[in-house]
Amino acid sequence: MPKARILVVEDEDNIAFVIAAGLRMAGFEVVEARTGEDGLRAAEGHPPDLIILDVMLPGIDGFEICRRLRTEGIEAPVVFLTARDATVDRIRGLTIGGDDYLVKPFSVEELLARVRVVLRRSGKSHESQVLSCDDVMLDDEAHRVSRGDQVLHLSPTEYKLLRFLMSNAGRVLSRAQILDHVWDYSFDGESTVVETFVSSLRKKVGTGGRGLIKTVRGVGYRIDAD
Amino acid sequence: MPKARILVVEDEDNIAFVIAAGLRMAGFEVVEARTGEDGLRAAEGHPPDLIILDVMLPGIDGFEICRRLRTEGIEAPVVFLTARDATVDRIRGLTIGGDDYLVKPFSVEELLARVRVVLRRSGKSHESQVLSCDDVMLDDEAHRVSRGDQVLHLSPTEYKLLRFLMSNAGRVLSRAQILDHVWDYSFDGESTVVETFVSSLRKKVGTGGRGLIKTVRGVGYRIDAD
DNA sequence: TGAAACCTTCAGGAACTCCTCAAGAAATCC
């Protein structure tokens, strides 16, 4: 299966940059548009497999774009981006058709998780949703983590952190990388959050022998590949 | 695969020189630019495989350059160079999308390590991340060193030193060369640091027979190629 | 053989990194 093609329609430069970079890194082909009009044209020219659509665009808004696309027979699923308080209820209904939404600010890992789920549901991706390292399994579709027979109860941030570490098994990840991917882009605490969460993850995941999450002093953290 | 081509955009002569020399010695093709404008032109003329970009440039800054490049469809990964005290929020987000950053002052080995990892991740290099001499293996991606089955626990400086020696196996390296590559460019202690670290490395790596790290009296040190 | 040059090792203090805990703030659930 070739790279899935994703159209990103977002007017804020910084956010568009983060999204595009994150998606490319994860192996997607990305096309960007800064306005609704450009977005429509781009989608008509070469239909994408998925569209990421800010609902608050100057000019034509996200809903309207989506409606027009559907009218033209473009069925690619949409992931809407919306501000926290605004219009969530307007979007609720849209998830029925396989679309989904994300509230700003979000983290790269959150975005990727949605994108994977939606692509999978629409049959555009066969990528497995289950990661495993040692006897720890993380099932994205079910959003469930287990160690051996035992189901682990992780908080949302713990889950994203573990997911990021596991999907990069065998590689050291610096604190900066972890912050950038697991925490949302508006978080700017220069603090020990990462350490704190690694610590609590270790407590829940357990140490089975010599510890799943290794500290690489002066560099970062690593989970060994099997 | 041909030599990877690296564009260095840095206004400080000394630093640019150190970087370019280090990269060339490691076998890369280097193009230099002293301003953001020149950097953009150079990248547009003949797209590089990787860009090293100072964030604090007079005129257009590093972030802006990066954004414009991406807009033009130039996807080469970027290694940003930043000052230690740069406000945290500007540093956030730099590792998204396969990019990375380095805080000044850094050592040449540190820079090379980043460059290799980033090139590898972007598929522009098939160079293995694993060096081996005798039964000692050094895995850059995992940042792990082992001798036989045993994992060795090295400090950051010991690791950089060993890496430099191993990647130049078969060649004598003078104390001056070692200082220049392993210690950051602002370090000016003319002391016995190198000897001290060679000593502690030998203790950890062990001597398995006739010693991995050979002293070449009056000249420097050498690790023999397999 | 003896002196000079060179190399190795060790100990100690300053600086730094990492882990954990506890408490307040924020979000979420019922």
Place this chain on the structure above:
DNA sequence: GGATTTCTTGAGGAGTTCCTGAAGGTTTCA
């Protein structure tokens, strides 16, 4: 709206790392 869970911050303390300097070995060469 109150209770619960989750997130973030900050501080303390253990442990590590780095550099220096000094003592003692080894090699070289006249």
